Amino acid sequence: MRTSEDSYLHKGLRKKLVDQIKEKGITDETVLQAILHVPRHFFLDSAFEKQAYEDRAFPIGQDQTISQPYTVAYQTQLLQVKPFEKILEVGTGSAYQACVLAELKAKVYTIERQKKLYEANKDFSYLKKYPTLQLFYGDGFEGLPTYAPFDKILITAAAPYVPEKLIAQLKPGGMMVLPLDEDSMQRMHRITKMPDGSLVEEKFDQFSFVPMLVGKRE
Ligand code: SAH
Numbered sequence: 001m002r003t004s005e006d007s008y009l010h011k012g013l014r015k016k017l018v019d020q021i022k023e024k025g026i027t028d029e030t031v032l033q034a035i036l037h038v039p040r041h042f043f044l045d046s047a048f049e050k051q052a053y054e055d056r057a058f059p060i061g062q063d064q065t066i067s068q069p070y071t072v073a074y075q076t077q078l079l080q081v082k083p084f085e086k087i088l089e090v091g092t093g094s095a096y097q098a099c100v101l102a103e104l105k106a107k108v109y110t111i112e113r114q115k116k117l118y119e120a121n122k123d124f125s126y127l128k129k130y131p132t133l134q135l136f137y138g139d140g141f142e143g144l145p146t147y148a149p150f151d152k153i154l155i156t157a158a159a160p161y162v163p164e165k166l167i168a169q170l171k172p173g174g175m176m177v178l179p180l181d182e183d184s185m186q187r188m189h190r191i192t193k194m195p196d197g198s199l200v201e202e203k204f205d206q207f208s209f210v211p212m213l214v215g216k217r218e
Contacts, residue, residue, distance in 0.1 A: 003046040004126065006039045013053035014040070017069055020055050026073045030081075034103035035073055040066075042126050043094040062114050064210055066094040067156060071207055073100075078177045078190050078204065079152050081106050086147075088169065090140030090212065091156035095121045095133075101154070102130035109147055111136040114217045139216055143169045150174060157212035158186045172197060179209045 018036050026032060041052035043066055051058060057065040067075075075097070081087065083105035089098050092112035101108045110133070112118045118137040127133055136144060140155065141163045148169035155166075155178035162180065170176055172195045179186035188204040 001046050002042060002044075002124070003049065004042060006042075010039060010041055010049075010053070017053045017055060021070050021073050024055075024070050026070070026077055028077045030104060031073050031076045031100075034076070034100045035069060037103055038096065038099045039126075040069065040096060043096045043099075060094045060117070061120075062116055064093050064114065064117065066096050067209075072097050074188070074205070074207075075154055075156065075177050076100055076104070078188065079154055079175060081152065085151035086149075087152045087154060088144060088147075088150045088166070089154045089156060090143075090166075092121060092135060093117060093156065095124065095127060095135070097154070097156055098133055098135075099127070099130060102133045106152075107132045109134050109136065109144055109150070111138050111140050111144060113137075113139050113213065113215065137216065139214065140212065141165065141214055145169065152176070153178075155179065155212060156209070158209040159212045162189075162191065167191070167193065167199070179207050182206065 018032050041049045044052050055069050057068045060066050081104040085106045087106045087108050089110040092110040098108050098110040121135050143166045149171040151174050153166050153176040159178045160181050170193045174193050176191045180189050185206045187206050190202045192200045
């Protein structure tokens, strides 16, 4: 069961979480504000309310996890989100990251390959707060050609390689942030598509994500 009550206790825990993330090196004030405003405990079963504000990943069913808040903040900061940008997120999972992007006033298109997770989010009333957030059931390797091009693309599962179709769905001047497999971990990459179509790749820290898998799952 989900809870939908956001108390002073929750707000206090959120403030502490933001302080921790700041200490770990997140500097973008707009990202920190978004983390402060999205009630992460709404995205977990109410039995795990206390853990919702620890800075760690957590199981959400179907062998998947809600990403660690620091990781969400890190990826969001690298994406340099601006209001009204069109953003494609691959791996909706709990929809927490999608709400952080929506909190930054982006127009979010998020895609999930697991039908059960997709359907759970369709019934998740908190998401109605963000009328421009749209959920899709599909394979992130294919992206959403009907809605392309996107200003930004964010992959929240471990990518074995850079999905070519997603590069094609990125606007010139657009950016994609993704964790790319490297040994047993992933290294965060940011790929910028220059106005002439050439790609500039930057590498950041290592993280650990669940795998990005090909195809949909019923
Ligand atoms: N952004 C999520 C993190 C979820 S973990 C959150 O905030 O909770 C990664 C998610 O990516 C999982 O739900 C997994 O099912 C999904 N995923 C993996 N491969 C995918 C693919 N090819 N297309 C879409 N979703 C995928």
